[in-house]
Amino acid sequence: SLSEKLDGVFKRLKGHGTLTEKNISDGLREVRLALLEADVHFKVAKQFIADVKERSLGQEVMRSLTPGQQVVKIVNETLTDLMGGAHEALDLSGTHPVPIMLVGLQGSGKTTTAGKLALKLRKEGRKPYLVPADVYRPAAIDQLKKVGAQIDVPVFESRTDMDPVDICRQARVAAHKAGCDTVLLDTAGRLHIDETLMAELQAIREALQPADVLLVADAMTGQDAVNMAKAFDDALHIGGVVLSKMDGDARGGAALSIRSITGKPIKFIGVGEKLADLEAFHPDRMASRILGMGDVLTMIEKAQAVVDTEQAAALEKKLRKNQFTLEDFRDQLVQVRKMGSLTDLIGMIPGMGKHKQMKNLDVDESELVRIEAIINSMTPQERYQYNIINGSRRRRIAKGSGTTVQDVNRLLKNYTQIMKMMKKINKGGMRGLGRGMLP
Ligand code: GDP
Ligand code: MG
Numbered sequence: 001s002l003s004e005k006l007d008g009v010f011k012r013l014k015g016h017g018t019l020t021e022k023n024i025s026d027g028l029r030e031v032r033l034a035l036l037e038a039d040v041h042f043k044v045a046k047q048f049i050a051d052v053k054e055r056s057l058g059q060e061v062m063r064s065l066t067p068g069q070q071v072v073k074i075v076n077e078t079l080t081d082l083m084g085g086a087h088e089a090l091d092l093s094g095t096h097p098v099p100i101m102l103v104g105l106q107g108s109g110k111t112t113t114a115g116k117l118a119l120k121l122r123k124e125g126r127k128p129y130l131v132p133a134d135v136y137r138p139a140a141i142d143q144l145k146k147v148g149a150q151i152d153v154p155v156f157e158s159r160t161d162m163d164p165v166d167i168c169r170q171a172r173v174a175a176h177k178a179g180c181d182t183v184l185l186d187t188a189g190r191l192h193i194d195e196t197l198m199a200e201l202q203a204i205r206e207a208l209q210p211a212d213v214l215l216v217a218d219a220m221t222g223q224d225a226v227n228m229a230k231a232f233d234d235a236l237h238i239g240g241v242v243l244s245k246m247d248g249d250a251r252g253g254a255a256l257s258i259r260s261i262t263g264k265p266i267k268f269i270g271v272g273e274k275l276a277d278l279e280a281f282h283p284d285r286m287a288s289r290i291l292g293m294g295d296v297l298t299m300i301e302k303a304q305a306v307v308d309t310e311q312a313a314a315l316e317k318k319l320r321k322n323q324f325t326l327e328d329f330r331d332q333l334v335q336v337r338k339m340g341s342l343t344d345l346i347g348m349i350p351g352m353g354k355h356k357q358m359k360n361l362d363v364d365e366s367e368l369v370r371i372e373a374i375i376n377s378m379t380p381q382e383r384y385q386y387n388i389i390n391g392s393r394r395r396r397i398a399k400g401s402g403t404t405v406q407d408v409n410r411l412l413k414n415y416t417q418i419m420k421m422m423k424k425i426n427k428g429g430m431r432g433l434g435r436g437m438l439p
Contacts, residue, residue, distance in 0.1 A: 024056050031075065039222035039253030044082070044260050052078045076287050082256060083283035088265040090117075091212035091239055096181040097129065097172055099208040102242075103201055103232055104216035106189035109244030109270055111140065113216050114186040115147035116270065116278035122153060126182050129175035130155040133164045133204065134188035144186055151275055154178055164188065165203050172208065185210065193228070198235045205236060212239040214267065217254065219243045225254040229262045238262075244270035247277070252290055259283075326383040329415055330375040370403055374411050377401035386412060 028049050035045040055074045092098050100117070102110045111134075118128040130148045132155065134140040141158050148155035156171040168185055175183045187204060190197045205213065215238045217225035229241050241258055246269040258266055266281040375383065377400035382389050389397070389412060398405045 024053060028052060035253075035256070038256070041223065041226060041253070041257040041261055044257045047260070048078060048082055051081075076284075076291055079256070079287035079290060080284045082260055083281075083286055084259045084265045085283055087280055087282045088240060088267055089280075090214075090267055092126075092182065094209075094211045097175040097183045098181065099168070099172060099183045099185060099210040101185045101187065101201075101205060101208070101210040101213045102216055103187050103213060103236065103238070104189055105193070105218075105228060106191050108189060108216045108218045108228075109242070110189060110216045111143050111147065111186050112273065112275075113214075113242050113244060113268075113270060113278065114144065114184045115151060115153075115275045117268075118148070118153045118184055119151045119275045120278055121182055122151065127180040128153050128182045128184055129171070129178060129180035131168060131171040131175075131183060131185045132156065132158045133167050133171075133185050135160045135162060135164055135167070136188055140186075140188070147275065154180065164200055165207050168204050168208050193231050193235075201236055214238065214240055214242050215264075216242045216244055216270075217258075219246045219254050219269075220248045222253045223257070226257045226261050229258050229264065233262050233264055238264055240265050240267035242266070242268045242270060242278075243281070247271045255286055256290075324419065326375050326378060326386055326415060327380075330372055330383075334372065370401075370407060371411055373401040374398075374403055374408055386415060 031052070032045050032049045035048065036042060040048075052074055055078065090100065092100075102114055102117075104110050111132075114130055118130055121128045130144055130153055132141040132144040135158065138160050141160070145155050154175075156167065156174055158167045158171075164187070168183075171185075172183050185204065185208065187201060188197065213236060215229055215232045217228050219225060221228075225243065229238070232238055241262075241264060243255055243258070243266050246255070255266060255269075258264070269279050269281050269286075271277045271279055374397060377397045378389070382393065382397075389408075394405050394408045394412075398408050401408075
C-alpha cells in the first residue's frame with residue numbers, strides 16, 4: 001500500500017542527520033514512484049514532489065524533529081493542501097426545501113449515498129426527503145424506498161412512466177407539503193457517460209437549481225473516478241465529490257488526484273455498505289491516514305458520538321463498586337458495535353495499521369451478535385447474579401438464544417475473567433476501561 005511504501009522511504013531518511021538536497025531527492029524519487037503505484041495522476045505526482053522539495057529546502061531543520069520526521073511533516077502538509085486543505089461542507093443554502101442532486105455512473109453508490117446523507121442530515125436536525133429519479137430500472141425505485149423505510153425518511157412515489165424532471169419538480173412540492181427541508185435527488189446512471197444521460201441531468205439541474213450537485217465516484221476505480229469527476233464537472237458543474245467504497249482496497253490515488261485535476265472538493269467518503277458508513281472528508285486526516293499515522297481525530301469523534309458521557313460515568317461508578325453485571329457487559333458490547341466495525345477502529349489507532357498481527361486480526365462481529373443474544377436470553381436475576389447460572393439454566397439460555405452450551409460457557413468464562421481483572425484495576429485508574437473489555 002501507499003502508506004507502507006512511504007513508511008519505508010521515511011525509515012531510510014531517518015538515518016540521516018540533516019536534510020540535504022541529495023537525500024531529499026533520493027527519498028522523493030521513491031515517494032513519486034509510490035504515488036504513481038497508488039494510481040495518482042502523473043502530473044499530480046510531479047507537482048507534488050516539486051512542492052515538497054521546495055518546502056523542504058526552504059525550511060530550517062526544526063530542532064524538535066529528525067530530518068526524516070520533518071520530511072514526513074512536509075509531505076503530510078503538502079498532501080493536505082493537494083486535497084484542498086480544509087473540509088468543505090455540503091451546500092445547503094437557499095430557500096427550503098433545498099434540492100441536493102446526486103449524479104454518477106451506475107453502481108457508483110448514488111442510491112446508498114442518498115440514504116447515508118439522509119441519515120446524516122436527520123441526525124443534524126434537518127428533515128430530508130428522498131426522491132428516486134431513476135425511472136429506467138424499476139428496482140432502483142424500490143431500492144430507495146427500502147432505504148427510506150430503514151431510516152424512517154419519506155420517499156417520493158415515483159413511477160417508471162413519469163419524466164425524471166417532472167418527478168423532481170413534483171417531489172419538491174411534496175417535500176414542502178410534508179414539512180421537509182432538504183430534497184435528495186437520486187438520479188439515473190449509466191455504465192458509461194453518454195449524451196442522453198447528461199442532457200437529462202442538465203434538464204433536472206436547470207429545473208431544480210440544486211444548492212449542491214454531488215458526483216458519487218467509486219474509489220476502487222482509481223483514475224477512472226478522477227476522469228469521471230472531470231467529465232461530469234465539464235458537463236454539469238458539480239459542487240463536490242463523494243468518494244464511495246473507500247473501505248475497499250482502493251489505492252488512494254483518486255482521493256489524492258480529484259481536487260487538483262477537477263478543482264472540486266471531495267466532501268464525503270463512503271466507508272462501507274451500511275447507512276451509517278459516511279464520513280465528512282477532511283484533507284488533513286486523510287493525509288495522516290495515507291501516511292499511516294492513524295486517524296485519531298476521526299476515531300475520537302466516532303467514539304464520542306456514541307458513548308454517552310452520563311452513561312459512561314454511571315458505568316465507571318458500577319465498576320468501582322464491582323457491580324458490573326452481565327447486563328452492563330451487553331450494553332458495552334452494543335456501544336462498541338455502534339462505533340462501526342472493530343477492524344476499522346483498530347486501523348485508525350496510530351501504529352496499529354502497521355502490525356501484521358493487527359491486520360490479520362479479523363474481529364468476528366458475529367461473535368458480538370451471539371454474545372448479545374445470549375445475554376438477552378437470560379432472566380434479569382441471572383444477569384445480576386451470574387453464579388446462579390447452573391447447567392440447566394445454561395441449556396435453557398443456549399436454546400433461547402440459538403447458541404450452544406459451549407457458547408454460553410465461553411461467555412461466562414470471559415465475563416468472570418473481566419470481573420477478576422476489574423477487581424485488580426479497581427485499585428488503579430479506571431477511565432477508558434470500557435473499550436478494553438472485549439472477550
Ligand atoms: P448506484 O447504482 O449508483 O445507485 O449504486 P448503489 O447505491 O446501488 O450501490 C452499488 C453497490 O455499491 C451496492 O452494492 C452498495 O452496497 C455498494 N456501495 C455503495 N457505497 C459503498 C461504500 O462506501 N462501501 C462499500 N463497500 N460498498 C458500497
Ligand atoms: Mg441507484
